Amino acid sequence: MSDDRLWAPWRLGYIQGKDPPATDAAREVAWLPGADPTCFLCLGAADRDERASLVVARGAHTIVMLNRYPYNNGHLLIAPLAHLATLDQLTPDVQLELIETITRYTDLLSQRMNAEGFNIGLNLGRVAGAGVPGHLHWHIVPRWSGDTNFMPVIADLRVIPQSLDALLDVLRGEG
DSSP states (O other): OOOOOOTTTTHHHHHHTTTSOOOTTOEEEEEEETEEEEEEHHHHHBSSOOOTEEEEEEEEEEEEESSSSOSSSSSSEEEEEEEEEEEGOOOHHHHHHHHHHHHHHHHHHHHHHHEEEEEEEOOOOOOGSSSSTSSOOEEEEEEEETOHHHHHSSSSOOOHHHOHHHHHHHHHTTT
C-alpha cells in the first residue's frame, strides 16, 4: 500500500462525535416557533448566515441543506422548516412541497453535476438510523457509474472530491 494521504478534515468532528456548536453568538438567529436550538436543521431554518449553516435554498415550508458529513459528493438534506418528528405531523402543503423539492433537486443535481442516479431516503426514528430523530429529513445522495471503487474496501474510506463551499456555489448557480 502506498503512503499517499487523503485530506478530509470535515470528517474528524463526525468521527469523534463532536458536531459543530448549535449556535454561534456572533450570528443572527431568529428561531422559528417550536424550534429546537440543539437541532442543526432548526438552526439552518433560522440562521441568517446561510453559508455557515450550509443552506442551499428555502421554500415556504422546506429547507435544502448540504450534508456536513456526505456519503457522496452532492449529498443533500431536504427537511420541513418546522421541527417535526413524524410523518403524520406534516400538513398536505408541507408534504407536497417536500416531494416537489426532492424532484427539483434531483433534476438540478443531474444537470449541474451529471448525476446518473440517486439514493433517496428517510430514516424514521433512532432505531432506523435517524441521526436527528426529532426533525424529519430526506437524504438525496447522487450516484455515478463507477462511483464505488477500492477505497471503501481497502482503506475503509470514501473520497469526496469537492469542498462543501464549492458545492454550495454550484447548486446556487454561483460557480
